[in-house]
Amino acid sequence: MPIEKFKILESNCVPLQVENVDTDQIIPARFLKATTREGFGDNLFRDWSFDENGNRKEDFVLNNPKFSGKILVAGRNFGSGSSREHAAWAIYDYGFRVVVSSFFADIFKNNALNNGLLPVQVSKEFLTTIFLQLNENPKTRLKVDLQSQEISLLSNGQKEKFQISHYKKECLLNGYDDIDFLVNLKDEITEFENKDSK
């Protein structure tokens, strides 16, 4: 499926000040029984968000009315664990378009990018600043500009560059996805196979 184009996003943020958030927290395995991609957002961070009787836990940040927005800000090593793309689907389906952290797990990063969810890796210091600002003022806004690869705090203008491969950047800016690209390479791939079997 072509992915949604991403250029600039200005939004409030939701702070999840926890390190090593793994894919089993993002979407517990018992919710992976679906055969479609939709609807995973309902169970995002399920066991942090709801108690065993299905009631919302007030103290979890997603349930805190003070925080909202399309940017999730999380502690270091976000998305570790399984390769389940359901984690990226759940975050996207919930409504986030950017995840900010000081460190991402590899497979999660790929999965996110393949679904139009932008992982923005910032320095440890900048992450701390963002958390501090959000604690002081929950309405703190971030601006993420993919073209210039810049993320900034709108309150004080503090900004930082972030990395993304040129290829993935083009894909996101234009809404391309990898499968179209690969399918167009079929002749080259077949040639590779023939050469290889000799």
Next chain:
Amino acid sequence: MKAKTLFDKIWDSHVVSSIPDGPDVLYIDKHLIHEVTSPQAFAGLKQRNLPVFRPEKIVATADHNVPTENQHLPIQDELSRLQVQTLIDNCNIHNIELYGLNHPYNGIVHVIGPELGLTQPGMTIVCGDSHTSTHGAFGNIAFGIGTSEVEMVMASECVLQAKPNKMRITIEGNLAKAVSSKDIILYIISKISASGGTGYFIEFAGSAITNLSMESRMTVCNMSIEMGARGGLIAPDETTFEYLKGKEFSPDNKSWNLSLVKWKQLQTDKNALFDKEWIFNAEDIGPMITYGTNPGMGMSIVGNIPQLNSIPKESRDSFQKSLDYMGFEPGSKVIGKKVDYVFVGSCTNGRIEDLRAFSKLVKGRKKADWITAWIVPGSKKVEEQAKKEGLESILNAAGFELRQPGCSACLAMNDDKIPEGKYSVSTSNRNFEGRQGPGARTLLVSPLTAAAAAVTGRITNPGDLI
């Protein structure tokens, strides 16, 4: 010619083309699929009206979502049944080899690949599952991918991947009594942390590695993902070739010698450079256990949980949160603590060697009354073998039963869930919050340590029992 690592050799020979300032187009030799991460990929192909490009390179199994009892009956859980049925339908439509429930080759995807000889040196292997790294034990590049990438490989037999950095972890020396490959890998992760391998592909080397059996090597490579690495591999040697000889899908007599010639070249050149190197001493490793909620939170089974002030300031909250979840105090010991469940199985330790180790220790002893134990073979073949060797009788005599193959309580998608607040001593690979069921508290160990806990009902040093 420039000296190359084993990883470079395999990777470079599979690059179809490279995108400038972007990923490589990497050709895939073997694609393994299962019921949980494939349905959306098949649906994607359908939506695009694309065929599966090379169905003969795909092998499918049902493992994550299957019951471990009464497999001859229809699956009770409706959603699980639908997911497994969807896999059957998709494999039929696309002509894909499926080892579904009750097939003699059925089992956990990372157990059956090696035991059937589908996994071979020098290959590129992917699966929509992070523990695909297991296969690297045979000297190949094997890594887990997301469902979009599963769809990519189905559509083109290629995946777009940036080439990772290279790390070598060398372990020299001899292992002490009651120490196994699970302890090696838990030790390594405790040293370099759950994210220390992120961005890297790891080669494991050194005498402590080459002395291991193939099954033990798989346990090591299996958990390379738990330090964040894309995968891990071990150069193939006589042990590898011996293991593969005569397996169902290994090269037959005619092509065996030719394959051997090729496989023997799969070594890291003498002067090849790694981006990072670690060296450990096998003598420093004892039976290990995890005390927290990521696999990096491990220690010697007789050790103390770190004090809060030894943890970097910015990580203390997360550390404390993790201990709160586990019900442990900083600085305390876990040895002697009463536990509730024992799980033996998974793609980490669900092979015959693991069942042998467990059985050997419990033989002539009895399961502790309060322990619920799930002994789950990694595959149908492992199950059959365990019966043939008499392991099942040993287990039964000690008060255990052998279940049917599947992922089971490793991720608790089926009915095998650890209840909230209960302690589970587990041979699987992840101790994440809720991994084995909501609120479950997981302690990762080797099969021997699991056996020691199963008969004493407490966290016990297996070295004290053998």
